[in-house]
Amino acid sequence: MDEATAFAPGHVTAFFAPYPDRDPARAGSRGAGLALSDGVEVTVRPADGTGEGSDPAGDAGLASLELDGVPAQMEPVERVLAELNVAAEVAVSSDVPVGAGFGVSGAAALSTALAANAAFDLDRSENDLVRVAHAAEAAAGTGLGDVVGQFRGGLPVRLEPGAPGYGRMDGVPARPRVEYVSFGELSTERVLGGDLDPVREAGEAALTRLMRAPDEAELLAAGREFAVEAGLQVPEVAEAVEAVEAEGGLASMAMLGRTVYALGTGLTDAGYDAAACSIHPTGATLRPEE
Ligand SMILES: Nc1ncnc2c1ncn2[C@@H]1O[C@H](COP(=O)(O)OP(=O)(O)O)[C@@H](O)[C@H]1O
Numbered sequence: 001m002d003e004a005t006a007f008a009p010g011h012v013t014a015f016f017a018p019y020p021d022r023d024p025a026r027a028g029s030r031g032a033g034l035a036l037s038d039g040v041e042v043t044v045r046p047a048d049g050t051g052e053g054s055d056p057a058g059d060a061g062l063a064s065l066e067l068d069g070v071p072a073q074m075e076p077v078e079r080v081l082a083e084l085n086v087a088a089e090v091a092v093s094s095d096v097p098v099g100a101g102f103g104v105s106g107a108a109a110l111s112t113a114l115a116a117n118a119a120f121d122l123d124r125s126e127n128d129l130v131r132v133a134h135a136a137e138a139a140a141g142t143g144l145g146d147v148v149g150q151f152r153g154g155l156p157v158r159l160e161p162g163a164p165g166y167g168r169m170d171g172v173p174a175r176p177r178v179e180y181v182s183f184g185e186l187s188t189e190r191v192l193g194g195d196l197d198p199v200r201e202a203g204e205a206a207l208t209r210l211m212r213a214p215d216e217a218e219l220l221a222a223g224r225e226f227a228v229e230a231g232l233q234v235p236e237v238a239e240a241v242e243a244v245e246a247e248g249g250l251a252s253m254a255m256l257g258r259t260v261y262a263l264g265t266g267l268t269d270a271g272y273d274a275a276a277c278s279i280h281p282t283g284a285t286l287r288p289e290e
């Protein structure tokens with residue numbers, strides 16, 4: 001095939017308990033979040049234009065990457081192509097801001113894996129491609145739980161950490177409208193490189209709370225409590241969450257970004273100029289051939 005395109009939903013983590021591991025396929029997080037209809041589309045094109053199988057010359061990897069038309073770097077994408085042993089040009093376009101808690105790096109890695117498999121006829125299974133993307137993301141230090149959530153869709157719950165074969169998923173059976181406002185980036189690498197004990201403790205408490213009553217309101221409430229307990233809340237987000245609650249709505253902080261998300265019309269009701277989307281029901285997918 002000349003080229004292939006895949007889509008992965010943005011993934012907002014409501015709360016997480018990180019479990020790093022030397023094996024990046026076993027590394028991951030427990031927690032829960034929201035897979036959004038807004039997300040990331042990736043087109044993969046063989047660098048030599050032939051698209052015939054893997055690259056025996058040994059120069060496999062990323063030939064070039066554009067993010068919304070501008071040359072950019074994304075380590076998880078580079079790692080996916082190196083692991084799949086193909087040389088490709090990658091074009092990423094994102095509906096959601098990068099570095100702001102929507103798991104753009106995980107979505108780009110997962111879409112790249114799905115599209116590269118099609119473009120190069122690699123004959124890998126979906127679980128295998130998810131594992132490659134998950135391990136690339138964990139090894140790059142840009143995320144732990146986004147890829148498996150983005151593959152599942154809905155309101156994914158990570159009961160056990162890790163790629164397919166190691167992790168275990170569940171979900172919250174609801175499909176709310178979601179609004180979000182982003183105030184900017186928060187470094188995932190910096191938080192994951194810091195003291196994870198308080199984050200893990202708060203994440204475990206939030207997961208226990210959610211699984212007692214797994215609905216959308218509890219997901220938001222558990223996320224709100226987690227942000228405070230884990231010491232991750234940032235002032236602009238806290239202010240917006242309070243403004244939404246003052247109008248009777250539910251909001252919380254997107255991990256890990258300076259981003260607030262709300263159910264329904266919570267942010268517009270509080271006077272914010274918010275983006276709106278729905279829950280992505282099925283998760284990441286190859287775009288059908290035209
Ligand atoms: N302009 C940019 N701003 C922020 N990150 C960028 C940009 N261009 C490329 N990147 C890459 O995008 C990824 C963002 O991933 P991450 O920090 O996990 O944020 P997100 O919350 O979107 O997943 C990183 O791999 C980073 O190197």
Ligand SMILES: CC(C)(COP(=O)(O)O)[C@@H](O)C(=O)O
Pocket residue numbers: 011013015016028029031099100101102103104105106142143144145146188255256257
């Ligand atoms: C919270 C995070 C560790 C990072 O999320 P992001 O900054 O969106 O890449 C996520 O991967 C998770 O495990 O839940």
